[in-house]
Amino acid sequence: MTRQGNNCFRDNPTPSPSPFVAKGEGKHDMKIIIIGGGIAGTACAEELRKLSSEVEIAIVSEEHTPLYSRILLPFYLKGKVERERVFLKDENWYAENNIEWLPGLRVEKIDHKNSFVELTDGRELPFDKLVIAGGRDTRALPEDLRGVAYLWMLDDADHLLQLISEQPRPCAVGVYGGGLIACEFINIFQNFNFEITVAFRGPGFWSRVLDKESSELINRHLIKNNIKVLPEAKFISLQGEKELSGVETDKENFACKILGVGIGLEPDISWLQDSGLNVGKGIKVNEKMKTNLPNIFAIGDTAEVFDVHSGHQRIMGTWTAAQFQGRIAAQNILGQEEVFDQVTSSTMNILGLDVIFLGDTDREWADEVKVEGSLEEGGVVQIFYKKQKAIGATLINRNSERARLLAEIKG
Amino acid sequence: MKIKIKVDADLCIGAAACVVVAPETFQLNNDNKADVLDHSEAPNGPAYEREIEVTEEELQNIILGAESCPVLAVFVYDEAGKQLFPR
Incomplete structure (x- = not known):
């Protein structure tokens, strides 16, 4: 949907x-x-x-x-x-x-x-x-209630701002999803000092790309910032009559007046x-x-x-x-023969933690993924290889490695 | 001509569009923000703001780099202080 x-x-x-x-x-x-x-x-x-x-x-x-x-x-x-x-x-x-x-x-x-x-x-x-x-287009939940928010178009932003302006403080809000837009919701809600619960289906953020150490690093960072984290929680239904009051998942239910949904595009x-x-x-x-x-x-x-x-x-x-x-x-x-040869990059800062994706990070396409750093060291890098050539990387709290990895992917 | 280039570090998200277009003028630092360079050099250390001497062609490329920024974090001024970008 x-x-x-x-x-x-x-x-x-x-x-x-x-x-x-x-x-x-x-x-x-x-x-x-x-x-x-x-x-x-x-x-x-x-x-x-x-x-x-x-x-x-x-x-x-x-x-x-x-x-x-x-x-x-x-x-x-x-x-x-x-x-x-x-x-x-x-x-x-x-x-x-x-x-x-x-x-x-x-x-x-x-x-x-x-x-x-x-x-x-x-x-x-x-x-x-x-x-x-x-x-x-944004993927949507199978049901809707006033209080459910998306964040892709300008209309979505206007709607979310209206919802935020109506809430008293303190107020419980939720985020459902484990990707870029879910991160944006967390940052926005934190800015308004809301009490935040974030739930997602996988074990962590970007679960199809990140390894266990990278995921755990993000989860712990969220918990340290007073976010309640519900991994492996599948959405069941919205709670509330005319307006949202909470969310039922197969793991735990949680109260929220606003639910930011970021379940993909x-x-x-x-x-x-x-x-x-x-x-x-x-x-x-x-x-x-x-x-x-x-x-x-x-x-x-x-x-x-x-x-x-x-x-x-x-x-x-x-x-x-x-x-x-x-x-x-x-x-x-207009008749030229130009080639798109950019190494793509996607960056996100989640409550002060930098997350960077470089190039192709498709685990199914890569034939090897090497990991540098660890949870204990406070930063994790994954490097994706195809036929022994670097094709992509993920960097959690490891910005200083960006230039080296970019050069390696460019070859 | 002399121009002033300024990166608003509060807005910069490290998308690196400016770096792709004008790598001799912009470079990401360890905070994942774009520093301003003077022809690939950083005299007096890293800076978010710098006055540099450029040719017309270089200026147009720097403005293209600024235009490419998804959060419009790059500001370009002429010698008299007039804002060239964002227009």
Whole structure:
């Protein structure tokens, strides 16, 4: 079960004229449609415009707002930055850069043989090049009550801030999940001096990636910071009538007025099943962001990108990767042959403890994982190898090893 | 030309986008924050703020590095103190 944004057909039932009147032939009147107005799609549009003042660009964006930084949402929630500061573009930026911005719309169908897309408002837009930058949806609990919060879109952040503002202090809150978003909830709730219980299905955070020592290091750090930790606790149900009062798990029940849910993200690809695109966990692309279909590129969180360092197609799922993939797709659309060769990195600080993931940390893809450090030493590094070459690493409280490991993965 | 570059260490999350774009100007330190360098050097030790002499091409690349930061933690000023980025 996933949560999706608004279907704009309901909000905007009157079709407006197509931004593209007729299909173009050459590069100069090339028509490029970008599906998705997040960082990947917007970076692609921006790079295209930097490189060519003549190509026609349209962004079809499900969200109604200009580009904003999801990474800044926790800072906004903690009162470190104003709401307006999370926006990276304003509404005028699109017109100023001669980019057709179609907010509040989804693409329902891609016809690659006839090179057009069909929008939720019924419009059909022809394209010469298509870029799919659709993003991901948050996985949702099977039930809902007032007090349940997610943290992916700006609307989620506004909703969470409203819930927080309504709570007395002290107040018990919960977090369900063991990944990046669950960490953000912990940091946010701690900022408001809430009493926090965190529950997750596995033995620790990122249980498919981290070893026992790394997991235990994080769990102990949370406990030391007065967080109640419930490992291996499977969600059963929400408690409460109209408003949340607690959570039932198969391990223990706990009281909470707010439950922050961070149980993962899924690429928004279900609508692509009959598109002719090669789809696995995401849309499969090579290191040049090209799909199996001519003239169609995929980038960002919907793309399963060939990692040149690990030889593995995978969803990279970071802001920086999405942004650079957008730029590379733009360069390649305009005839270059650029390669995405970044070693991806994802960083998180959980109540003062630094967690860093570098490169490919898929345990199933790696054929060896070496561990340095230990729980007793207060820091653990895992290095993932494929055919004796380092392809990824995890660093818990071991920032000083980052440069060395990055160089090793880069080869 | 001379410019001033400043990293807001409270905002910096170590995403390293600036380092990828402009490694001669930005480098992550052991606190997982971006230090500012002067052409790969750190005269007078590590710093979050530094005035450096750059060419127009270098300036544009530093601004691209600042634009790439997901939390907009990098500020760039000209010699007169005018903020060049964020705009």
